[in-house]
Amino acid sequence: MSAPSAELQxxxxxxWRKPPLIRRTWLRWAxxxxxxxxxxxxxxxxxxNWSRVYEGLDRGGAFIMSFARPDFVTRGSDxxxxxxxxxxxxxxxxxxxxxxxxxxxxxxxxxxxxLPVYLVCRGIVALSxxxxxxxxxxxxxAIFGFGPLAGFLTLSFATIGFLSKLLAEDIEAMDRSxxxxxxxxxxxxxxxxxxxxxxxxxxxxxxxxMYRIDINFRESAILGLVGAGGIGATLNTAFDRYEFDxxxxxxxxxxxxVMALEYxxxxxxxxxx
Amino acid sequence: MLRLEKLVKTYRTGDQALKxxxxxxxxxxxxxxxxxxxxxxxxxxxxxxxxxxPSSGKVWLGDTELTHLGAGALRRERRRMGMIxxxxxxxxRLTVMENVLSGRLGYVGFWRSFARRFPQSDVDEAFRLLxxxxxxxxxxxxxxxxxxxxxxxxxxxxxxxxxxxLLLVDEPTASLDPKTSRQIMRLICELCAERxxxxxxxxxxxxxxxxxxSRVIGLRFGAIEFDGPPTAxxxxxxxxxxxxxxxxxxxxxxxDEDAPAEVVA
Amino acid sequence: MPVVENAAGNxxxxxxxxxxxxxxxxxxxxxxxxxxxxxxxxSDSTTWFFVWDAPRIAGDILTRATPPRWSYIDELWLPIxxxxxxxxxxxILALIMAVPVAFLAARNTTPSARFVRPIALxxxxxxxxxxxxxxxxxxxxxxxxxxxxxxxxxxxxxIGFCAKLLYExxxxxxxxxxxxxxxxxxxxxxxxxxxIVPQILPAFAGISVFRWDINIRESTVLGLVGAGGIGLQLSGSLNTLAWPQVSLILIVILFAVIVSEWVSAKVRSAII
Numbered sequence: 001m002s003a004p005s006a007e008l009q010x011x012x013x014x015x016w017r018k019p020p021l022i023r024r025t026w027l028r029w030a031x032x033x034x035x036x037x038x039x040x041x042x043x044x045x046x047x048x049n050w051s052r053v054y055e056g057l058d059r060g061g062a063f064i065m066s067f068a069r070p071d072f073v074t075r076g077s078d079x080x081x082x083x084x085x086x087x088x089x090x091x092x093x094x095x096x097x098x099x100x101x102x103x104x105x106x107x108x109x110x111x112x113x114x115l116p117v118y119l120v121c122r123g124i125v126a127l128s129x130x131x132x133x134x135x136x137x138x139x140x141x142a143i144f145g146f147g148p149l150a151g152f153l154t155l156s157f158a159t160i161g162f163l164s165k166l167l168a169e170d171i172e173a174m175d176r177s178x179x180x181x182x183x184x185x186x187x188x189x190x191x192x193x194x195x196x197x198x199x200x201x202x203x204x205x206x207x208x209x210m211y212r213i214d215i216n217f218r219e220s221a222i223l224g225l226v227g228a229g230g231i232g233a234t235l236n237t238a239f240d241r242y243e244f245d246x247x248x249x250x251x252x253x254x255x256x257x258v259m260a261l262e263y264x265x266x267x268x269x270x271x272x273x
Numbered sequence: 274m275l276r277l278e279k280l281v282k283t284y285r286t287g288d289q290a291l292k293x294x295x296x297x298x299x300x301x302x303x304x305x306x307x308x309x310x311x312x313x314x315x316x317x318x319x320x321x322x323x324x325x326x327p328s329s330g331k332v333w334l335g336d337t338e339l340t341h342l343g344a345g346a347l348r349r350e351r352r353r354m355g356m357i358x359x360x361x362x363x364x365x366r367l368t369v370m371e372n373v374l375s376g377r378l379g380y381v382g383f384w385r386s387f388a389r390r391f392p393q394s395d396v397d398e399a400f401r402l403l404x405x406x407x408x409x410x411x412x413x414x415x416x417x418x419x420x421x422x423x424x425x426x427x428x429x430x431x432x433x434x435x436x437x438x439l440l441l442v443d444e445p446t447a448s449l450d451p452k453t454s455r456q457i458m459r460l461i462c463e464l465c466a467e468r469x470x471x472x473x474x475x476x477x478x479x480x481x482x483x484x485x486x487s488r489v490i491g492l493r494f495g496a497i498e499f500d501g502p503p504t505a506x507x508x509x510x511x512x513x514x515x516x517x518x519x520x521x522x523x524x525x526x527x528x529d530e531d532a533p534a535e536v537v538a
Numbered sequence: 539m540p541v542v543e544n545a546a547g548n549x550x551x552x553x554x555x556x557x558x559x560x561x562x563x564x565x566x567x568x569x570x571x572x573x574x575x576x577x578x579x580x581s582d583s584t585t586w587f588f589v590w591d592a593p594r595i596a597g598d599i600l601t602r603a604t605p606p607r608w609s610y611i612d613e614l615w616l617p618i619x620x621x622x623x624x625x626x627x628x629x630i631l632a633l634i635m636a637v638p639v640a641f642l643a644a645r646n647t648t649p650s651a652r653f654v655r656p657i658a659l660x661x662x663x664x665x666x667x668x669x670x671x672x673x674x675x676x677x678x679x680x681x682x683x684x685x686x687x688x689x690x691x692x693x694x695x696x697i698g699f700c701a702k703l704l705y706e707x708x709x710x711x712x713x714x715x716x717x718x719x720x721x722x723x724x725x726x727x728x729x730x731x732x733x734i735v736p737q738i739l740p741a742f743a744g745i746s747v748f749r750w751d752i753n754i755r756e757s758t759v760l761g762l763v764g765a766g767g768i769g770l771q772l773s774g775s776l777n778t779l780a781w782p783q784v785s786l787i788l789i790v791i792l793f794a795v796i797v798s799e800w801v802s803a804k805v806r807s808a809i810i
Contacts, residue, residue, distance in 0.1 A: 008404040011412075016370060016396040018389045019413045042623040048686045056681035063680060085583075092576040095569075130795050134671065134759045135788065138776065143596045145588035148580045222671045225763065229583070235672065239679045247676070251668060258667035324717055344726075351723035362718035366736040375732050379723025386724075387731050428718075435722055 063244040070252050071245035075234065079250060082231035086220040087257075089151045089230055093220075094213045096152075097159025102205075104160060105167030112171060112197065121164065128161025133219050137228040148229030155216045155223075162215070166208050167201065174200045203272045210265030217261060221254050274300040274471050275321070275439055280330035282316050282495075290316040292495040293330070298439070303465050303472045305482035305503075308492035309515050314475040317492065318441045321473075322354045323347060334439065352379035355432030357461070359444035361424040363431075365417040369408065372416050372427050373399040376434035395434070402430040406460065422453035426460065433464060440465065440472035447477060454478065458485050479511065599781060606789060607782035614771060614790060620685050621767035621794070624760065625753040628692025633746055636697045640704035647708055647734065658701070666698030670756045674765040688765035692753050699752075700745050707741035708734065743809045751802035758791045 022028040072079065107113045107121035133154055140150040174197065182196030224232025231250060238247040275298040282291040290313040298304060306314050319325035321332055323339060332339040339350055355376070363372045377395045378386055385391070391399075403409045406426040408419075416424060425445060432440055442461060446454035458474075462485045465472050476482045482489060483503040491499030491514035498514050499506070508520035554562070588595075641647045643658035674691035681687055711734060719733035761769025768787060775783035 005404060005409075007409050008400060011400045011409070012397050013393065014396075015393070016391070016399075018371065019368065038626075042627055045619065045623060046627070046685050046689065049682060049684070052682040053686070060680045063676070085579075088576040088579050092573060092580060095573050130792050132755055132759055132791075132795075134762065135772075135791070138762075139599075142599060143592050145585055147584050149584040149589065152580050218667060218669055222669045225671060225675075232672075236675060239675045242679060244679075251672070255664050255667045259663055262663075322721055324721060348723040348725060351721060354721070356718065356721040358714055358718055360714060362712075362714040364715050364719065364732060364736050365712075366739065367732070371732075375719055375724070376722050378719065378725075378728045378732060383725060383727045383731070386728055431718070431722070441721075 059242070059244075063248070066244040066248040067252070069245060070249035071243075072249045075238070075243075075246050078234045078237075079231070079246070079253070082224065082234040082250075083253060083257075085148050086217065086224075086230035086232075089148050089155060089220045089223070090213060090217045093152050093155030093159060094209070094216050097156040097212070097216075098163060098209050100156070101160045101163035101167065105164040105171065106193070106197075108164055108168035109171035111176075112193070121168075125161050125165045125168070128157055129165065131157075133158050134222060134226060137223050138226050141227045146227040146229075151220060151223040151228035151230055154228060155219060158219065159212055159216060163205075163208055163212055167205060170201045170204050171197060203269075206272045207265070207269040210261075210268055214258060214261045214265060218254070218258060274298055274335060275473075276331075276333040277321070278331040278333070280317070280320055280332065281328045282313070282320055282325065283328045290495050291320065291327070294492075294495070294497060296490065296497065296500075298471050298473065300438075301465070301469045301471055302488060303462055303474065303486050304488040304490055305486040306473055306475045306490050306492060307477075307479055307482055307514065308498070310477075312492040313495040314492055315443055316495075318356075318443050318473060318475055321439075321441060322351050322356060324356075348379055352435050353438045355435045355437035355440045357425070357428050357432050357440065357442040357445050359447045361421070361428045361448075363416040363424050363427055365415070367416060368412070369403070369414050369416055369419070369427050370399060370412045373403060373430045373434055376431040379435065398434055399430070402433055403427075405464075406430060421449050422457060425449065425453075425457050429457075429461060429464065433468070437470065440470050440474075442472055442474040444475050444477065446481065454481060455484075462486070479506065603781040603785035605782065606786035607780075608786065610783050610786050611790075614768065614787070617761070617766075617768040617771050618790065618794070621754070621757045621769075624685060624688040624692055624757040624765075624767050625750060625798075628689045628757070629696060629746065629750045629753050631689065631693035632696030632700055632749070633742075635693070636700035636704060637742075639697060639701040640708060643701060644705040644708035646711075646713070647730075658705075662698040662701050662705075664698070665694050665696075666702065668695070670695035671760065671763055674760050674763050678764050683764035683766075685766035688757060688760045688767060691760060691765055692757055695756070696749050696753060700749055703745045704738065704742060707738045707745075711737040740809050744806050747802045747805045747809075751798045754798040755795050758794060 020028060022031065104121045104124055107117045108125055110118055113121065136157055137150060137154040140153050144150050144153070178200060179192070179196035183192055187195065220230045220232075221235070222230075222232045224230040224234065225236050227233070231254070235247060235250050238244075238250065275296075277294055277296040280291055280294045280296075281289075283289050294313075294317060306317065308314050316325055320327040321334075321339070323332075327340055330340070334350060334353060337350055339347065342350060364375065367375070371389065374389075374391050374395060377391055380395075381391060400409065400412070403412055406429060408423060408426055408430075411419065411423065416427065419427065428445075440461070445457055445461060449457060458481055461472065461474070464470070474482070474486065483506060486503060489499065489501065489503050489506060490497060491510065493514050499510050511520045512518070639658050639661055642649070642654050643662060645651065645655070648655045648658070670691045673694050674687060677687040677690050681690075715737065716729060716733035719729050724732065757767050757769075759769045759772075761767045761771065762773045764770070768791065772784065772787045772791075775781075775787060
């Protein structure tokens with residue numbers, strides 16, 4: 001073997017350290033220190049009443065135990081009505097929301113919509129995404145009164161923001177050449193959408209819609225907290241009265257339905273893709 | 274040095290990948306394992322260091338029988354067998370140096386390796402090896418910034434820093450262009466000669482194998498079909514291993530191209 | 539067969555056979571029937587008088603809510619700080635718990651696919667299916683109202699979400715890199731640290747920031763049920779019908795959501 005090269009001589013015997021993620025030393029220290037200070041400040045500003053927490057442990061244990069013997073019967077009719085209302089809101093809101101979000105999704109895709117349409121549609125999407133369901137529900141309850149109508153409108157509005165955005169992104173990411181090939185045949189705009197765009201985005205649209213139905217059901221479970229209908233009101237009452245066995249029953253039903261919906265959407269997505 | 278006795282591997286699907294393979298590799302011998310895809314070459318190599326558990330049979334590395342070892346003892350024996358992979362199998366998000374040093378993992382404790390505090394002797398050895406394969410300047414680059422040939426050289430360093438007695442080489446050139454392939458094969462064989470290592474090299478390219486190794490084993494349907502020097506690879510033999518095809522050109526190529534010596538950059 | 543003969547004996551190409559299209563029509567019909575029934579149920583439990591009155595009420599609320607009471611912002615700084623802490627500490631807690639769950643749930647790292655994996659999956663499904671507001675309700679019933687309940691609610695809700703995405707990332711890693719590390723004689727934990735962790739680190743960082751963004755949104759409303767943060771002020775202002783304060787709080791929330799989404803998008807694009 002030849003004698004070690006000069007570069008090798010230079011590094012032999014030197015300690016080796018993994019090159020740091022952030023190269024500038026001061027920045028590395030500043031970020032680390034900043035994070036530490038923030039964490040210390042944040043943790044110290046959390047007031048925990050430990051004796052209250054300690055007292056609560058019994059109740060927590062009781063709650064966990066109540067999952068072993070959930071009570072579906074005592075408030076059976078309340079649970080049934082609430083659950084039906086949640087499901088009805090979910091179905092109706094999903095249908096309306098999906099139906100509206102398709103044109104808005106088309107309009108929010110820069111590659112097929114003219115600029116003014118694009119801006120309007122993107123505005124609607126941004127508004128719907130920035131406002132949480134529960135806040136929309138509060139406002140709609142204030143305007144339309146208590147009941148499932150407010151919940152239905154809330155979920156429809158939220159569906160539009162979710163689905164239009166993802167649909168638009170999907171259309172923007174689609175294969176241009178396929179759409180161009182259809183346009184090259186001399187098709188009209190509707191034919192172009194129908195033959196060039198729809199086949200490409202349809203499987204994902206179906207998948208996303210199924211996913212959104214799942215989310216809508218989960219959200220419908222909390223709308224009742226602000227009076228917008230659904231199982232949430234029953235659940236809230238159960239917690240207020242410390243009826244943990246009824247609450248456990250409701251939670252089990254929600255988990256069961258969500259799992260069933262997830263399974264169903266998995267099957268449907270596997271079939272369309 | 275390495276001895277396989279009646280090594281059998283049957284996969285759970287029922288495919289018999291190896292049917293009672295007997296083989297012996299003396300110290301310092303470099304041998305090529307050839308054969309069609311699915312002949313069990315990869316399985317054979319992985320059964321030796323038990324990345325794939327053999328169904329039955331014995332593997333002797335020196336005086337140690339590997340197939341009955343527990344997890345701890347197996348790890349100690351794996352240190353004596355360096356492995357080089359087809360797609361390099363570098364941990365792409367780690368630096369070149371970390372990849373090379375990962376060859377020492379069997380020798381250092383968890384927390385030490387976790388903190389990247391390897392003994393100075395390991396670090397020096399890693400630098401020496403990187404210098405030997407011409408990648409010293411790349412030590413702090415991330416592995417996914419390297420070209421294919423460079424990555425394979427890092428893979429070689431990782432295998433060698435284990436200080437192995439045996440190299441298991443799985444298709445080292447399958448993802449490389451012809452010129453780089455030769456450079457890598459030459460490098461492996463030179464390093465084996467320098468350090469007196471035995472090596473088993475799985476390889477598709479028969480001509481390339483003939484160029485560098487002293488012994489060729491042909492595998493077909495999980496059984497040894499041929500075992501001899503590269504010069505004994507006649508068209509008949511290749512037909513026995515691979516099936517009917519015109520082999521003249523393949524063998525001819527060896528005689529033509531053997532001359533030029535390329536310098537590993 | 540999509541090619542059929544019509545009455546005149548000509549072969550006609552159709553997309554679907556008669557049976558198929560009958561089935562599709564029947565499916566659509568059923569769907570429409572279900573929707574109409576749902577709509578009727580909603581409409582039955584709606585007081586339509588209020589709905590017809592809605593535009594007037596909406597206009598009324600709007601006039602009362604404008605202009606926002608800007609001076610109220612002084613009382614919002616502390617709730618904003620609390621909201622940020624609920625989201626951040628909740629996310630950190632969730633990640634600490636989600637990592638082991640994800641490793642137990644991923645097919646290629648779980649110690650036992652038959653016993654441990656189903657338990658991990660159960661944790662993921664049950665924490666994911668229940669909204670953080672419901673977790674907050676539950677925790678308030680158990681440990682009393684306050685920020686701590688909010689942090690725990692956010693943390694529990696996020697375990698399932700983070701663990702699900704993370705275990706999917708673990709299942710997608712390149713197996714040969716792991717093989718290569720095991721072949722060096724590395725121990726189980728070393729294989730984890732050198733072979734698996736570097737591969738999932740970008741996914742982990744992305745998931746953390748993504749979830750933090752969602753948690754900022756969710757923690758702004760946790761106060762509605764008494765779990766601390768700016769939602770507490772929102773619920774108080776709503777109860778006293780102090781609409782100018784409500785509109786200011788909504789503006790603050792909107793701003794927080796936009797900022798957190800911007801931060802999360804920036805960080806994620808820097809990582810990937």
